[in-house]
Amino acid sequence: MAQPVLIEFIDSMILVSIHPFDPRKILLLIAALVCFAVSACFAQPVLLNVPNTPYDRQMTRIQPVLISKAEGSKENVSLTLVNHWIQGLREIPYGFTPEWRTPKEVETAPMADCKGKAVALYQKMHEHGARNVRLVIGRRMPTSAKTHAWLEWTTDNGTYVLDPTILWNACRTDELASNSYKPLYAYAGSRKFRAVESGALVAKN
DSSP states (O other): OHHHHHHHHHHHHHHSOOTTTOHHHHHHHHHHHHHHHHHHHTOSEEEEEOSOOTTTTTTGGGHHHHHOOOSSSSOOOOHHHHHHHHHHHHTSOBOOOSSOOOHHHHHHSSOBOHHHHHHHHHHHHHHTTOOSEEEEEEESSTTOSSOEEEEEEEETTEEEEEOTTTOSSOEEGGGSOTTSSEEEEEEETTEEEEEEEHHHHHHHO
C-alpha cells in the first residue's frame, strides 16, 4: 500500500513546477524517492531468533532430525541431486496427518503431507553435508487457508525454496512471485526463528 502512495506523491511532485528551484520542494522529492527505494529493499521478511514458537510441542517427534549435524566437513550437495530428492518425494501421494512424521515413517507410508516431506528432505540434505538449510512454516500464497511447510537453502548462488509437496525442482526465491512462500516460523538445528516484515521492523527501530 505504501508504494502506490509514494508513486502518486512522486508524480504530483514532478507535475508541480519547482521553478525557480524551491529548496523545500526539491528536498521533499528527494525524500520521497529515498523512501520508495528503501521500501522496495525491505520487501522480504526478516527472521528473528526466538526462544520458542507455537509449533514446538507438536514438533517434538522430529526434533532429533532438526538438531542433527551436517555430515562431513564438506558440503557434497549439488542442485541436480537436490532436484532428484525433491522429485522422489513429490511422487509420494499427498495425505494429511496431524502429527509430524519422521523421515523413516515417510519412506514406509503410502502417503505423506508437506510436513513429512519437508522433514525427510531436511534429513537428506544434512546427511550429505548441506548447510544453511531451514525448515519453514508459512503461507505458500496470500490466499492460502492453511499453513504450509517447505525448506529454504541459502547457497553462494542465492537462496532456494525446496518444496517437495508442490514443486518438482528447487526454485530461487528471486524467481518466485514476491507474495508467495512467506515464512511465519523457521527452524535450523536448535535455533528457532519468527518472521517479521522488515518494513515494520525498520519502523519499530
